[in-house]
Amino acid sequence: MLPLPISSSRKRRLSRSGLRHRRSVKDALLTRARITNLGLSLLTCVAVLSLLFNLSYHLSSPTNSTYQSLHRPLPFDILSTIQRHDVLSTIDHLIMVPGHAIWKGTDVRRRLDEEEWILEPYQRGGGRVDAFYRHIAAGAELAKEDEHSLLIFSGGQTRPTSTSTEAGSYMRLALAADLIPSLPTPSSRIPGLLRATTEDYALDSFQNLLYSIARFHEYTGRYPSHITVVGYEFKRQRFTELHRAALRWPPGRFHYIGIDAEDEELIKAQEGERLNGYLPYTIDTYGCHDMLLSKRRSRNPFIRFHSYHSSSPELVPLLNWCPGSSDGGRTAVYGGPLPWDTMQ
Template identity: 80%
Template sequence: MLPLPVSFRKRQLSRNGLRHSKSTKDVLLMRARVTNLGLLLLSGATVLSLLFNLSYYFSSPRGLLHQQLLHHPPPSDILSTIQRHDALSAIDHLIMVPGHAIWKGTDVRRRLDDEEWILEPYQRGGGRVAAFYQHIAAGAELARQDERALIVFSGGQTRPTSTSTEAESYMRLALAADLIPSLSASGLRARSVPRATTEDHALDSYQNLLYSIARFHEYTGRYPSQITIVGYEFKRRRFTELHRAAIRWPRERFHYIGIDAEGEEIIKAQEGERLNGYLPYTVDTYGCHDMLLSKRRSRNPFIRFHSYHSSSPELAPLFSWCPGPSEGGQTAVYGGPLPWHALR
């Protein structure tokens, strides 16, 4: 604190010649004292604000949950049921096949029949079902060529008329068609450990990507170093330009194989993708506002939610990231640490 000016330490004469002392109020209101008092008040307010924010973060449900999940493994009753084969430790390539419908059939010979699928009206005809099967077959063939690859079929329980998930139906069709490769390791019986699994919670393309990474980690115990997506060609830009950038996955380790339905239907599909897919994600990067959030809700008729907060706690902040005005707008990219950056 600055010293009191000398002129005010001395008694001063009033107009009538009497001496008097400055009051405490007068002293504090002098310029030097006002400066010091202001600094004290600002410093105190800053410390209190910092303490309050830290207290709020660590005591709030999101902050507390993140801290608990990050530092505590899943309960023993869950871990006791999990036994990963050693051969899974060599798997580092995620091949993701996003689901678009549900195969309800049992006869693989009828796999291209629309009546064997639960489809949206716009998906009927035009060879869409054939494209679905080509996605499955192409993903399986890639996995056969790369013994370090795991196929993840991704898609939730999106149709109120079926209790199956999109992913489970794709996996069932792939198994019925004998497409799925198995782990090649000594001591393993043929097909005992398939190099394919399902991700049963994604409700849109962004979640297809992010949740498949989390499911890969849940299944293998590690995060992938390479990602290949097998889907529609007309959705390439949505995945490679928007979703990949949203999770800050390195471009050089991200690959996309596009297969479209044949015929004139592709023109309608391309325009529909531009208006209802690509453009909405350019203004709502994480799909958590307005129209895109409404789509997620409509695709979750059975009120399902994922387990990845506990199995992949490193991703919990990214799962919850929904930027608004306070973060810089709905396109603000998540800037926190991500486990795949350590793989470089």
């Protein structure tokens, strides 16, 4: 027997029943409580993911991870090679001579021969080489006069045709000319210590100053209380007004001795300094953007980098400071704590 057909009225009842069931499920899902719980769950997931991302970034960022690691003791393989004599405890005056070229010679009698130097085209002629030597000699003479000073020649491995650093070549020339003073030692069994060293990583004048402070600390175990820079007279304002202020170094504890080349192109050199040195730093105080950064990169052909993150941990935030729009502009001065804040 065939099944009886479903009446049309029964079909309508079944249809209405299914429709009511679907609506009840939909209404239950779309009630205010369900929406609120779902939204809360989504917001919680987003917040947790954001927290995990920021924590991961914070822990992995170079500045933070480096800064934290530097406050742990240095590894034994580094500390075991370092021996600072007590006589260094009286050293508090940094005398810095920034490098401008590389002396490749061996005969001090030929120190003024341009062929004994690695020079940029604009450095040839006009007595530039003589000025370099007079900077070296003046710095050494100041160091001899002050037994509490440390002479630092500063300048990196800037020329692709030489593995020497500017600082190292200046030091070689000073040693060859017998200009370097020594530290007095309490015993004849302790060899005389040179009161001069090199800072081998700076790529421009700002780094000459900052890195020499860090190198002073690396060498003596303390920061200087006075700084004297010996360089070109036409660069005086760049150092005294811009670089010193960028480091917040007290003006009363900063001195500059300027020695220019004795030539007829001084006016040209002064204009070059204004356009290519002084003015760029007035709009990019720390030299970490655009043209000034490009100069640093071009002067680092061997991809060298310094050790001051580990030897001078107090300076890590300053070493990493590169202000931008979020910091108040490229001239925003670093405002964090510095070892010389208590100086007057």
